[in-house]
Amino acid sequence: MRVLRYALGSTIGTMLIAAGYLWWVLLSPFGYDRPAELPPIPSGEYQVFVYGTLTHAPVxxxxxxxxxxxxxxxxxxxxxxxxxxxxxxxxRVDGMVLRVDAEELADLDRYERLGHRYERVRVQLDNGAQAWVYRRL
Structure with a gap:
């Protein structure tokens, strides 16, 4: 019984550490500094084409x-x-278009680590609309 408790505790502890690390790296405002050379985001509505994790509502x-x-x-x-x-x-890549405001675009930039892991570029979609998309650096 003691071994089972130890194994369960170790598993839960490992999962909590992994979750904390992922939160720090992907979502926390503390793990990302926007590069100074990036221009500020003007207020307005933006369209962003997503094709991976951001196609999932909980994300x-x-x-x-x-x-x-x-x-x-x-x-x-x-x-x-x-x-x-x-x-x-x-x-072609199938995905979704998100409509976001400037603050939400900044949140997406933080999630994608704009300037460190990804760049944001303008693309033309099948329907002729322009949208931003994140591409690896």
Whole structure:
């Protein structure tokens, strides 16, 4: 019985440490400093094309405080490669378009570690609309 309790305690402790680390790295305001060379985000509405974890409502809620009403969208001329998009004129990436304000865009920048892990670039979607997308540096 003592071994079972030790194993259970170790497992729960490991999971809590992993959750704390992921929160620190991905969501906390303390683990990310916006690079000084990035321009400020003007107020307004922004469209962001997402194709990975941000397609899941609980992740969006954790990142910027609401799930929103994303719309299905496709990005032509690219394909997914692991966590990134690579240009490939014969492919397309299916995802969603999020409509966010400047503060929410800053939250997304923090989540994606803009300037450290990803860059934010403008792309044209299948329907002709312009949107931001995050691409690996």
């Amino acid at each position: 969006r809620w954790l990142v910027y405080g609401r799930t929103g009403s994303p719309e299905a969208a496709s990005l032509p001329g690219f394909r997914k490669r692991e966590l990134d998009l690579v240009e490939d004129r014969n492919q």
